[in-house]
Amino acid sequence: MASExxxxxxxxxxxxxxxxxxxxxxxxxxxxxAVVALAFPAVNGNAxxxxxxANALAFAALALGLNIVVGFAGLLDxxxxxxxxxxxxxxxxxxxxxxxxxxxxxxxxxAWLDLVQKVTxxxxxxxxxxxxxWIALPLSAAIAAFFGILFGAPTxxxxxxxxxxxxxxxxxxxxxxxxNWSSLTNGAAGLNxxxxxxxxxxxxxxxxxxxxxxxxxxxxxxxxVSGRLRDSRIGRAWMALRDxxxxxxxxxxxxxxxxxxxxxxxxxxxxxxxTFYIAKLQTATPDMFMFPVSVMILxxxxxxxxxxxxxxxxxxxxxxxxxxxxxxxxSSWLHIVGNLIGSPWLxxxxxxxxxxxxxxxxxxxMMLYRRDGxxxxxRKQGALSFEQQNAQVGESHGFRMSGIVREDSSSVPAxxxxxxxxxxxxxxxxxxxxxxxxxxxxxxxxGPNGSGKSTLFNVITGLTSAESGSIRxxxxxxxxxxxxxxxxxxxxxxxxxxxxxxNLTVMDNVLIGQHARLSTGPLGAVLRLPGVxxxxxxxxxxxxxxxxxxxxxxxxxxxxxVAALSYANRRRVExxxxxxxxxxxxxxxxxxxxxxPAETFELAQQIKDLHKLGLTxxxxxxxxxxxVRLADTVVVLDHGEKIAEGRPDEVRRNEEVLRAYLGRNAQxxxxxxxx
Amino acid sequence: MSPTALFVQQVINGLSLGGMYALLALGFTLIYxxxxxxxxxxxxxxxxxxxxxxxxxxxxxLNGQSVVLTGLPLIGVLVAAFVxxxxxxxxxxxxxxxxxxxxxxxxxxxxxxxxxxGVSYILFNVILLGAGADxxxxxxxxxxxRFHILGATLDLRVILIWIVSGALMLGLWFFxxxxxxxxxxxxxxxDPDAARMMGVDVDRVILIAFFAGSALAGAAGxxxxxxxxxxxxxxxxxxxxxxxxxxxxxxIGNVPGAMLGGLIIGLIESLGGQFIAVKWTDVIIFSILVxxxxxxxxxxxxxxxxxxx
Numbered sequence: 005m006a007s008e009x010x011x012x013x014x015x016x017x018x019x020x021x022x023x024x025x026x027x028x029x030x031x032x033x034x035x036x037x038a039v040v041a042l043a044f045p046a047v048n049g050n051a052x053x054x055x056x057x058a059n060a061l062a063f064a065a066l067a068l069g070l071n072i073v074v075g076f077a078g079l080l081d082x083x084x085x086x087x088x089x090x091x092x093x094x095x096x097x098x099x100x101x102x103x104x105x106x107x108x109x110x111x112x113x114x115a116w117l118d119l120v121q122k123v124t125x126x127x128x129x130x131x132x133x134x135x136x137x138w139i140a141l142p143l144s145a146a147i148a149a150f151f152g153i154l155f156g157a158p159t160x161x162x163x164x165x166x167x168x169x170x171x172x173x174x175x176x177x178x179x180x181x182x183x184n185w186s187s188l189t190n191g192a193a194g195l196n197x198x199x200x201x202x203x204x205x206x207x208x209x210x211x212x213x214x215x216x217x218x219x220x221x222x223x224x225x226x227x228x229v230s231g232r233l234r235d236s237r238i239g240r241a242w243m244a245l246r247d248x249x250x251x252x253x254x255x256x257x258x259x260x261x262x263x264x265x266x267x268x269x270x271x272x273x274x275x276x277x278x279t280f281y282i283a284k285l286q287t288a289t290p291d292m293f294m295f296p297v298s299v300m301i302l303x304x305x306x307x308x309x310x311x312x313x314x315x316x317x318x319x320x321x322x323x324x325x326x327x328x329x330x331x332x333x334x335s336s337w338l339h340i341v342g343n344l345i346g347s348p349w350l351x352x353x354x355x356x357x358x359x360x361x362x363x364x365x366x367x368x369x370m371m372l373y374r375r376d377g378x379x380x381x382x383r384k385q386g387a388l389s390f391e392q393q394n395a396q397v398g399e400s401h402g403f404r405m406s407g408i409v410r411e412d413s414s415s416v417p418a419x420x421x422x423x424x425x426x427x428x429x430x431x432x433x434x435x436x437x438x439x440x441x442x443x444x445x446x447x448x449x450x451g452p453n454g455s456g457k458s459t460l461f462n463v464i465t466g467l468t469s470a471e472s473g474s475i476r477x478x479x480x481x482x483x484x485x486x487x488x489x490x491x492x493x494x495x496x497x498x499x500x501x502x503x504x505x506x507n508l509t510v511m512d513n514v515l516i517g518q519h520a521r522l523s524t525g526p527l528g529a530v531l532r533l534p535g536v537x538x539x540x541x542x543x544x545x546x547x548x549x550x551x552x553x554x555x556x557x558x559x560x561x562x563x564x565x566v567a568a569l570s571y572a573n574r575r576r577v578e579x580x581x582x583x584x585x586x587x588x589x590x591x592x593x594x595x596x597x598x599x600x601p602a603e604t605f606e607l608a609q610q611i612k613d614l615h616k617l618g619l620t621x622x623x624x625x626x627x628x629x630x631x632v633r634l635a636d637t638v639v640v641l642d643h644g645e646k647i648a649e650g651r652p653d654e655v656r657r658n659e660e661v662l663r664a665y666l667g668r669n670a671q672x673x674x675x676x677x678x679x
Numbered sequence: 680m681s682p683t684a685l686f687v688q689q690v691i692n693g694l695s696l697g698g699m700y701a702l703l704a705l706g707f708t709l710i711y712x713x714x715x716x717x718x719x720x721x722x723x724x725x726x727x728x729x730x731x732x733x734x735x736x737x738x739x740x741l742n743g744q745s746v747v748l749t750g751l752p753l754i755g756v757l758v759a760a761f762v763x764x765x766x767x768x769x770x771x772x773x774x775x776x777x778x779x780x781x782x783x784x785x786x787x788x789x790x791x792x793x794x795x796x797g798v799s800y801i802l803f804n805v806i807l808l809g810a811g812a813d814x815x816x817x818x819x820x821x822x823x824x825r826f827h828i829l830g831a832t833l834d835l836r837v838i839l840i841w842i843v844s845g846a847l848m849l850g851l852w853f854f855x856x857x858x859x860x861x862x863x864x865x866x867x868x869x870d871p872d873a874a875r876m877m878g879v880d881v882d883r884v885i886l887i888a889f890f891a892g893s894a895l896a897g898a899a900g901x902x903x904x905x906x907x908x909x910x911x912x913x914x915x916x917x918x919x920x921x922x923x924x925x926x927x928x929x930x931i932g933n934v935p936g937a938m939l940g941g942l943i944i945g946l947i948e949s950l951g952g953q954f955i956a957v958k959w960t961d962v963i964i965f966s967i968l969v970x971x972x973x974x975x976x977x978x979x980x981x982x983x984x985x986x987x988x
Contacts, residue, residue, distance in 0.1 A: 080789035082796075158973040165717050165792060166972055169923060173965035176920070184958050246788070295916070299796060306793060361804035367797025371790050372782055 041220050045213045053329075054212045060324035061219035062281050067304040067320035068226040068313065069273025074302070075311035075381065076239060077266035078246025080168040082298055083155070083175020087271040089182060089293035090151050091144035091278025096195040096288045097188065098135035105131050137201030140279045141222075148275025149268040156267035160260050175298055179290040194289030201283050208283075215284045222280055223317065226273055229530050230313045233269070236529030236540070237515075237522050242266055243311070244505050244516045251503035254465050256491035256520030256585060265526065296360065303363045306370050309377025318379060326362075331355040382507055382565065403553045403613030407546075407586050410618030411443035416479040418443040418589055418620040419464070424473030424483075426456075426463055426644075433459040435644040436473070441589070441637075443478070446611075446621045448635035448652075450628075452664055456644040457624045458500055461591050464622075465497050466490040478588070492520040494588030498578045498595060500624070504566045511562045513577050514547040517584030550580045553610065572603045579607075583614075590614065592623040596630055608633050628656075640664065684830025689949040691828075695837045695906055697945025698844030702899040703922035704929065704937035704944075705851060706772075706892030712868040712932035713888050714784075719795040720775050722919030723802035724893045727771060728764040728900025729910040730806055733817055735763040741818035744908065748820040756820055761843065764897035771802075772893025773886050781882070799915075807912040814911045817904035840902050847898055848938050851891065855934055860887055868932065917961070921948065924968040930981020939979060 045054050066088060073081045097103060098119075105111075107122050107129035114120045119139075121132040135143070159170045182189045189195060200208040201218070208214045233239045241262045244252035253259050282288045300323070308319025335355045342350025370377065411418060419441040426434040434456045441447045449457050462468035464475060466487040475483050482490050496517070505513050522543055528536045551558040554576045561569065566577055575595060582590055595611065596604040608630045615621055615634070625631050631638060631652060638655040640648040642664040648655050655661055680688065703725055710718045739756050740746065748756060779798050783791045824835040855861040866874040867884045875881050903918065904910045925944040929936025944964060951963050971978060 074789070078788055080792060158969055162972055162976055165715070165789070166927075166976070168789065168792060169717060169927070170969055170972055172920070173924075173968050177962050177965050180958070180962050299800065302793065302796070358804065358808060360800055361808060364797045364800025364802075364804060368779055368794055368801065371794040371797065372779065375786070375790060 038224075042217075045216055051212045054216050056325065056328040057321075058212065058216045058219045058284065059328070060321040061216075061223050062277055062284075063301065063304060063324050064223050064317045064320040065219075065226050065277040065280070066274055066301050067308065067316040068223070068230050069270040069277070070301050071270075071305050071311065071313065071316040072230065072233070072242075072273070073266050073270035075305055075309075075316065076234065076242040076246065077263060078242075079263060079266060080165070081171045081267070081270065082168050082295070082302070083171035083173070083178070084270070084274060084301055085293040085295070085297035086155070086171075086175045086178035087148040087152060087274035088278045088281070088297065089178050089288075089290070090148045090271075091275030092282040092288045092293070093182065093189060093195070093278075094144040094147050094275065095135065095137065095140040095279040096198045096282045098133045098140065099137070099199040099283075100195055100197050101132060102190055102195055103131075103133060103188070107131055134199065137199075137279070137283050140283075141276050144275040144279040145272035146275075148278070149272040152267040152269075152271025153264050156264050160263050172295070172298075175295055179293050182290040182293070189290070192290060194287050195282070196287050198282055198286045198288070200286060215280075218280060222276065226276075227313055227317065232530045232532060233526065234311075234313060236532075236536075237519060237524040238262075238265070238526050238529045240508075240512055240516050241519055243508055243512070244519075247505035247507055248503050250467060250487075251499065251505065252516065253487035254467065254491055254497055255516050255581060256488050257516070258486070258488045269526070300363060303366055305377075307366055307377060309379045309381055310375075311381035312377055312379050313381075315377050315379030315381065319377065323363075323366075327356055327359050331359065403610045403617065405550060405553065405583065405614070405617065408614070408617045408619050409588070411478070411588065411620065415443070416476075417441060418445070418478060419622070420474075420476040420479075421460075421464070422474045422476075424460075424463060424475060425471045426459055426468055427471050432644050433468075434463065434470075437641070437644070437646050439639055439646065439649075441620060441622060443620055444615075444618050445637065446615050446623065446635050448631040448638045449622065449624045449641060450626070450631060450638060450655075451641035454643075455641040455664075457641055458593060459644075460641070461497055461593055461622075461624065464490075464591065465495055488520065491585060494586070495591065496582035496585045496587035496589075497591035498575070498582050498593055500593040500597065502571075502574055502578055504574055504578060504581075506567045507565070509563050509565055510551065510558055510569070510577050511544065511547055513566055514551060514580045514584045515543055517581035518543050518546065519585075521586055547580070547584060550583050551576075554580070572599050575599065575607075587619070589620045589622065592621065592625075594624055594626060596625065596627055604630060632656075681830055685953060686950075687829045688831035689953045690946065691831055691833055691837055693946035693949035694942060695840045695945070696948055697942035698840055698848075699899045699902045699906065699941075700918070700922045700925045700944050701938045701941025702844055702847060702895045702902070703918060704926040704941045705848070705934065706896045707923050707926040708929070708931055708934060708937040709864075709888045709892040711926070712934075713864065713871070713885055714780075714791075716780070716791050716795070717923070718892075719792065719919075720772075720779075720798040720802065721795075721892070721896055722915040723799040723806075724768050724771055724775075725896040725900045725903075725919060725922075726803055726806060726912065726915035728768045728897030729817075729904050729914060730810065730815075730900070731767045731897065732760045732764040732901030733815060733904055733910055735760040736818035736820070741820050743816045744819050746818070746820055747822050749822055753820055753822075757839070760901055761898055764901045765894040766897075768897030768900070769890040769894035772889040772896075775893075776886055776889040781885075803912055803915055810912065812912060814909050817908050817910050819905055819908055821905070836905060840906060843898065844902065847895060851895065852934060854891070860884070864888060920961075921964055924964050927968060928971050928978055930978025933978065933981045936978055936980035 044057065048054065066084070070081065070084050073079050073084070111120050111122070111131050115122055119133070119135055121134050122129055123132045155171065155174045159167045183192050202208070203214070241252065241257045244255065244257055245259055245262055249259055304320040304323050305316040307323065308317065309315030335353055338350050338353050342348070342353070376382070417440045419439070421437060421439040423436045423438060424434055425432065425436050437460065439447065449460060451457050459468060463470050466482070466485055466489070470483055473483065474481060477493055477495065480493070482493060505516065522539055524536050524539060548559065548562065551562065557573055558576055558580065561573070566574060569577065575598070579592070579595060592611070596607050599607060604627060611621060611623065611634055623634060635652055638650065638652050639646060640655060640658070640661050647660045647664060648658045650658070703721070706721050707718065710716055736756065739759070741756070775798055779794050780791055783794055819836070821835050821839065826833040855864060863874065863879045863884050864887065866877065866879055867881050871881050903914060921944050922941065925940035926937045927940070928943060929938065929940030947963060947967070948960055951960050955963065
């Protein structure tokens with residue numbers, strides 16, 4: 005067994021060169037893809053082929069948008085084509101002869117901006133909308149995003165599967181409105197004569213190559229934006245709410261805000277693509293945006309890999325080309341074979357007709373056998389080396405963590421719970437409970453199973469609403485605030501049954517703990533200016549500082565998926581995540597559950613160290629030796645009522661406590677509850 | 680027709696459609712109640728019920744509306760068609776559960792729902808590719824027998840639909856409330872783990888729920904054909920969405936709620952089509968869906984929490 009304790013540093017040495025290799029390989033790959041994409045029209049001059057690829061790219065753009073909603077944020081949107089329609093009709097209506105209101109001076113400024121033209125038809129002057137394609141791209145993205153928020157908002161309180169059905173409903177309503185509102189959209193006949201884009205006074209017309217390059221540009225932009233968002237505070241928040249919404253909210257993620265942001269962002273991608281698509285086609289009918297289109301885009305991202313930016317692009321392009329190239333090609337081979345063997349059925353087969361059957365089969369097979377898709381979002385991490393696996397854990401040198409503020413214990417209490425009652429239907433989970441936690445103190449909450457301990461934590465962190473009572477954090481009322489707001493105010497917690505973000509790495513899990521302390525917004529995440537980079541770097545350093553306290557248990561595994569960790573290490577990650585939020589009060593719900601005695605001792609010592617640094621801690625614990633070791637005050641709950649409170653040794657002798665734990669007939673003087 | 684007669688006529692029509700939607704909604708509600716899964720495959724099971732019913736009737740030599748039967752032959756043919764549709768769909772539902780959903784039972788997220796979309800696509804495309812995209816003339820052996828109420832017509836077809844859907848709903852109600860399996864089903868819906876610990880074979884209960892729900896969808900598919908005199912590969916989607924709305928409206932997971940919701944959606948469709956405009960029917964129904972979900976996610980009769988985690 006390696007007796008060195010410097011494993012952390014050697015691991016840190018190996019990771020950078022691996023990462024550098026990976027980075028360069030990725031760069032080379034991207035370069036290769038870009039060269040192929042740019043050279044394609046020059047190599048293959050067939051307009052039909054270029055058109056097919058341009059269409060495939062449009063669907064890749066759509067897939068990138070849906071990937072943000074379904075892949076990143078885990079919200080199933082089945083009406084995604086509605087936003088495609090909204091983007092398409094935005095440009096279609098504002099760049100065609102569909103609407104021709106009578107001219108008045110109201111339109112003069114718009115004419116000056118080149119958004120409309122005054123056209124004389126016969127005797128009357130009318131307005132002709134001539135919105136530029138280049139303005140329409142961001143404009144339709146914005147309008148679609150607005151509708152994304154509008155459609156998403158009513159559903160956010162609901163379970164995810166209701167969201168699917170409501171989006172499906174909106175996906176139905178939008179084409180019906182388009183079909184029936186003929187004065188605006190020309191109904192089922194479709195918009196006609198949509199103006200093609202112009203660049204430097206040259207119209208694209210029906211020449212396909214310029215459209216192809218615009219499509220390449222849009223897809224490249226959206227890949228860039230998706231990647232930047234994914235690797236930022238924003239993307240982490242989405243994935244956190246996807247993996248465990250409850251844990252995400254207590255880590256400071258505002259669920260409503262981030263769900264809406266995902267919806268708006270996905271819709272914006274679709275809106276922009278809609279404008280491109282209709283400019284290329286120069287016509288739009290309601291049928292182009294029906295449910296099957298939404299499903300097709302879903303199939304694309306499932307095939308490519310939910311959450312995988314490059315995967316969904318590959319999935320979309322493959323499925324589109326399957327329809328326009330591969331299936332017709334295979335069909336014509338089969339026709340030849342059919343001719344040879346004289347089979348009329350083979351001579352007439354059209355595999356492209358079976359595309360939806362293929363979609364169905366792809367969905368089912370991918371879900372059953374390869375849920376991560378062809379190009380999974382989460383690359384498998386290399387296993388730790390033998391030395392890393394077996395590294396001896398260095399002696400704990402005391403928990404060191406900057407940023408813990410030693411609160412003044414003489415003034416207001418850190419947490420003052422007064423008369424809190426929680427009721428679930430007929431069951432009273434907490435009955436007028438009063439607990440005062442002094443600043444810098446450690447309070448242990450004990451009690452039999454079902455006594456309301458976890459409910460107490462849930463009501464403090466805003467997960468459960470109280471029927472009555474008051475909870476003050478350093479004098480400030482926090483009852484009624486959402487979990488993310490309470491997290492921001494400085495209460496962090498762990499859960500009895502571990503709630504980690506199981507698809508993310510140790511680093512990302514702990515980074516999400518810092519969510520409320522960071523400020524990068526979507527724009528900042530995309531632009532990644534120096535301020536944002538610095539914030540991200542500091543956040544990562546902070547994570548390493550925190551997990552470094554657990555010796556080399558976590559640090560070498562920072563880039564490992566948490567699902568690969570041992571149970572005790574997962575507990576340590578959860579505690580690290582809570583500490584990362586710079587809490588003023590730390591709530592630990594059975595932190596040592598499932599740990600062996602050595603690990604329990606080690607963790608108890610670390611909690612003690614945190615206490616010495618000045619952190620206020622409330623801990624639910626069953627192991628009485630841990631309680632005695634840690635707590636200044638022990639609160640005993642039974643059937644939702646506080647039955648005792650005092651120093652650990654007092655509580656041990658309290659008769660009511662013994663009765664609650666050992667039953668009515670237990671002798672007061674017997675073994676005691678620690679036994 | 681006078682406005683009253685029109686109204687009565689549309690109520691009659693609405694109750695017939697409502698019976699069909701209620702049968703279909705029951706399948707959604709049974710499966711959602713236990714698995715918390717929106718089963719999109721249900722749409723296509725309904726479609727298959729319609730086609731199996733049609734093929735069974737055709738197997739008896741019926742073609743379109745040309746052959747009219749009475750008495751025992753009529754009853755025999757109808758019973759055969761209902762049994763065939765329901766049995767086939769019931770088994771189809773069991774196969775879907777066993778081979779495409781059970782492997783995903785413990786996978787979180789929208790995975791199972793995405794799978795049901797895939798299954799639904801496969802099922803309806805098999806019909807589309809096998810039977811073609813044209814609208815099929817649905818055999819209807821019922822004799823012309825009409826009653827007049829307040830100027831409206833009540834024909835044998837409607838009465839038959841009322842009797843069949845009413846009987847099936849009653850049957851399901853008794854099954855869920857009175858039988859031992861029904862009790863196991865309710866227990867599983869409330870808490871699968873506790874039910875399992877009490878000796879309930881949860882896998883079997885789920886299979887039974889799929890069988891029962893899918894069999895009712897099969898009956899609804901046959902009723903669709905008898906009511907409209909046609910069927911087509913596209914019917915599953917619209918009817919399925921409306922029935923799902925019915926289930927949500929009544930309170931998803933709630934058996935009487937699905938029945939009530941189905942009747943309400945049927946009435947909205949017929950009365951709304953008459954007095955507003957057919958082209959807005961779906962907009963009205965989906966608006967109801969959204970409003971219910973926003974303001975009363977538990978539905979009219981439901982008590983299920985909208986977000987139990």
